[in-house]
Amino acid sequence: MQNFTFVEKVLWAKCGSIVFKTPDIVLTHDNTVSIKKTFENMGGEKVKNPDQLLVVLDHNAPPTNAKLATDYQTVRELVQEQGIKKFYDAGSGICHQIMSYHAKPGMIIVGSDSHTCTAGAFNALAVGIDRTEAAGLWKRSETWFRVPESIKITLNGQLPEGVYAKDLSLWIIGMIGSAGANYMSIEYHGDGVKNLSISERMTLANLASEMGAKNAVFPPDQVLEAFYGEKVKGIWADEGARYFKEYEIDLSDLVPLVAAPHHVDNVKSIAEVKGVKLNQGLIGTCTNGRLEDLRIAAKILDGKQVAAGFQLLVAPASKEIYLDAIKEGIITKLMKAGATILGSSCGPCLGTGQGIPADGFTVISTANRNFLGRMGNKNAQIYLASPATVACSALTGEITDPRTDASYQIKFPFQKEQNATILIQESDNRKSNGVWDYSDVDHLNTDQMFAGNLTYEVLSSDPAGIHPHLFKGFDDSFAGRVEEGDILIGGENFGCGSSREHPAVGLAHAGVRAVVVKSVNRIFYRSAINQGLLLIVSREIVGSYQKNDVLTLDFQEGVVHIGEKRFEIPALPDKLQQIIKSKGLVNWVRTVI
Structure with missing residues (x-):
């Protein structure tokens, strides 16, 4: 009897097969206006299954110019005409956070955004597609999937003080490289998984994209049941399933990390970059804009002031998170410390909204990418880190270890030789x-x-x-x-x-x-x-x-x-x-x- 991986069970086919499936959810965001035009070019008039669609306006929210504002209005009219009920207008939040309201164990979810994989935290098969494919789904309701090989990552123990899911994600990316899981499914196993909250699992699943993975997924366990407030029946890999690779990580071994410019797998320990001067920080995005993340930052910043000349931006991942942060007094603490609170949107992450850094600026961010020019200025440098590291660094104006006892210092053990960013003459x-x-x-x-x-x-x-x-x-x-x-x-x-x-x-x-x-x-x-x-x-x-x-x-x-x-x-x-x-x-x- 063959034992199957998670993705083989969901797609009900062996590794390497090409299958056609009907996803439970098709996510689109600001790119919906472009998808609409492609859909019409395909001869589409009426969306085949409006209930399949989830549309969120978030990447330029609120719109930064008249063209984008007009595009937003086009999307509003489209959802009315097509009878699309799962629609979230500007200000509602980032699409991957909104997905937490809809994702269920065992679902197949696709989205016209590479970080759709975030929904793997909910025991769903969640994968990114492009706009043309999304338009095809509007017309046909199904698309093709290649059943990928799988990687098993076993987590043991518990994260130490001052170390967070973002550090674990960077540890894995640095260990296997930004292409180390290319076109693969990542499964998280082990007793350490039960020590990770849904918010932390969303961070890990989100960053699967930066490992090249098709998706990442967590088991349908008691943590997930506590999130839903009810028993769940999900899908999980069989004992004895075959994996392309297996890794084992003792969480207690981890230390705070950063991804240095200009690659997400250019991972270094804080010990190696401590003292690098900074101009700007960002806490938020689909990776680390949840209530837990804001709590961590507020606890560090409470009663203190960010360094002179340092600009700290905070973008809650959704309106609900924003409101909860207001109720808890988190927003007040952050603002009194000198932070600027932005709306719930993606803008600063990819450089389409507020928060574009100046020439020569060095930024530390909780986002998921630090490519040259990623935040809208190729003359800036971006470090990626946990909310705790960003908050501590905001107080000093330089990269700072978030641990109260930072005596345990190591160099990142999996350092790889990095290709310099090549500019062709x-x-x-x-x-x-x-x-x-x-x-x-x-x-x-x-x-x-x-x-x-x-x-x-x-x-x-x-x-x-x-x-x-x-x-x-x-x-x-x-x-x-x-x-x-x-x-x-x-x-x-x-x-x-x-x-x-x-x-x-x-x-x-x-x-x-x-x-x-x-x-x-x-x-x-x-x-x-x-x-x-x-x-x-x-x-x-x-x-x-x-x-x-x-x-x-x-x-x-x-x-x-x-x-x-x-x-x-x-x-x-x-x-x-x-x-x-x-x-x-x-x-x-x-x-x-």
Whole structure:
């Protein structure tokens, strides 16, 4: 008798299978206005199942310009016309926090945001998708899933004083790397799990995206039952299930950590960065904006003052959390200490709202990403840390250990050699014989391919508008020189970061024939297929290519030639081949339905 992992049970298929399923919830946020246009391009008029949809306005809430305000109104009108009942207007909160009102054990949840995986805290299979796929779900109600391999992480013991779930998340990311769980399902096991609250589990599940994972999940245990106030019947892995990798962590060994610029897996202990001067701090976001997080910060800041010249921003994750924090006196304590309280939105995290740092600023944030330019200014540096570390650092104006007894100091034991953030110079001329060679660039993220602060200024349904911004700030020559038929070669973990589909849309619109990479981030892989952009994952092909080589590709035959060398392209399932041959999901859906 075979023993199954959690994800094999939910999808009821063996690892490696491709299955089509109908999700219980389809989440969208500000990108709903773009999804609406794509839905209409698919021939959609009436959403097939309005009860499946959860729509939250949060990324630019409240809107920061007239265009965004108009987009918000378009979404309000849409939910009325389509009869979508699960709608949360600006100010209600961040979509992943709102999801806690709707997620249930054993559900399949998808969302057009990479941090949809946060709902794994509720024993749900929760995964990110892109906007085009969301539009397809509006029309068809189902989508495809590849059943991933699973990683088992066993937690033992309890976190020590001054160490939090954010530190544990960073420990794991630093240990396995930002691509260490690429396209995999992470299961959390062990007696240490019962010592983690739902809020802490949400932090851990949220940051699964920064490990490259498809999802992360916790068991349907007594902690979850206490959250719901009733018995729950969830799904969990069988004893003896087979895992791709297994890790065991003694929580008592952990110390406070940060992710240093400009990669989330550039993890260091506080001991290694203590004293780094800071200008700004952020407590909030979908990762650490819950009531527990605000309590921790308020306890540290109560009766004290943030350092002179330091700007501390606080963004509660939802209106309910904001109100509870007011009732408990948390907001008063934070404000008296010098913090500025923002609305419940995502804005500061990705640089679309208040809190954009100045040139030369060093920021410490409880958010989930610290890519170059992530908060809206590529001339700033971002450290990621727990709410306690941010609060303590706000008092001193430098990175500070939150423990009362910080005598236990270690260097982070899993330090990896970090690639410097590469900025391509025009004189490098990365293009030869129609091939763009970025094979030496690992972790090329979607912020580098298309700036995050443009995400809602230029819709993904506007490929011509995307084109001029492709790779700006990474390789400024690309957008002006890319031609139809070009091929792009990339390194490890290509397309990591946000579920933003703009890069795939722009590359397909430019006529790029194929993208060939050593490894790829899961959501970018899906976005490429959805745009009809052929993506080939082959270390052998990338490793064999040398600048000025002649590279040819025959998709029908499934072959790549580099000079005299011949390489077979790994075959895709039939339906995915149909999508690529149709030049994207929009065309495929329009023809099959």
